[in-house]
Amino acid sequence: MQAPSLTRLNGNVTHRLIPSRYPPVGILDQVASAEDLEAVFELEAWTNDRVSHELGILYAIPKDEWVFGPNATVVMAAFCHPRPGGGRFNDSNRGAWYASFQLETAQREVAYHKTKELAEVGVFETRIQFREYASRFWAEFHDVRPLKPEFVPYHDADSYQRSQQLAAMLLQQGSNGILYRSVRHPGGQCIACFRPALIKDVHQSAHFELAWEGTPTPKIRKLTGA
Numbered sequence: 001m002q003a004p005s006l007t008r009l010n011g012n013v014t015h016r017l018i019p020s021r022y023p024p025v026g027i028l029d030q031v032a033s034a035e036d037l038e039a040v041f042e043l044e045a046w047t048n049d050r051v052s053h054e055l056g057i058l059y060a061i062p063k064d065e066w067v068f069g070p071n072a073t074v075v076m077a078a079f080c081h082p083r084p085g086g087g088r089f090n091d092s093n094r095g096a097w098y099a100s101f102q103l104e105t106a107q108r109e110v111a112y113h114k115t116k117e118l119a120e121v122g123v124f125e126t127r128i129q130f131r132e133y134a135s136r137f138w139a140e141f142h143d144v145r146p147l148k149p150e151f152v153p154y155h156d157a158d159s160y161q162r163s164q165q166l167a168a169m170l171l172q173q174g175s176n177g178i179l180y181r182s183v184r185h186p187g188g189q190c191i192a193c194f195r196p197a198l199i200k201d202v203h204q205s206a207h208f209e210l211a212w213e214g215t216p217t218p219k220i221r222k223l224t225g226a
Contacts (some may be wrong), residue, residue: 001169007143007179014099014137014191015106015223018074020207054184060094065195072203073145074133079196088160089167089178089192096167096177097193099135104160105188106132107208107220112184115216124212132205137191139198142170143179145189157183 041131058066061079082095090096110130118124144151144166148190167178178193182188185200193199207223 001166003151003175004142004144004178006140008140009179009191011136011138012101014101014135015103015205015218016097016099016133017106017110017208018133020129023177035042046197061196066195067196071133071204075196075199075202086160086164087165087192087220088154088180088183088190090194091168094171095212097135097191097196097199098135098192099191100182100185101187101189101191103132105182105185105190107210108185108188109182109190111210111220112216115208115212115218119211119216124214124216127211128139129207129209130206131207134201134203134205135199136201137193137198138200139176139195141177141179141191141193142175145179145181155181167194170194 058076058080061076065079067075077094078097082090082092084092086092087098088095098109100109114126115124115130118126136190144154154166156162163180170178171194177191177193179189182190190212209221209223210218211221212218
């Protein structure tokens, strides 16, 4: 398996949607270094089950890749809480920061995964609110967006097997991540970033509600924000 060519991003804005039920602020937002964080854990972990759990999750990621300060908790959560079975470019041992270059693409991506869950129970009736996180990147990423035959397996709509194999190889080689075409939104483009420290200028933007009202296609309503 050959590594794809590299493409450099120069401050490109991306969009990521996270369910609002997850708290936007945590311990990582309130400390400035790994040493400070470990001191906090040492003081609190004996009596605070939430802190003990957060420590265990955090140590799944090498310490030199931790980030701190505003919105650090939401960034690190993407790496510390991978979806069971993993995602397109990560396995269940380590997550990645997935984002889209178009807001509509981010909306289509989250709508697809939730619709799939609802289809399993056969009931398309729910409402979920999402916070939008905008971020920028200044780094080189491996690029599988070109329409080449060798990149087709990495965009399989139903299987992550080949794409996870590529990601594992590139991660071991020190890759920053992968640029790819959205399978859920034709024409949309996405990034899977492997390195927390490369996710810059992270900030909350708009809030949205996705409402399934008896059909597999949700209605999307903007609640607040720019």
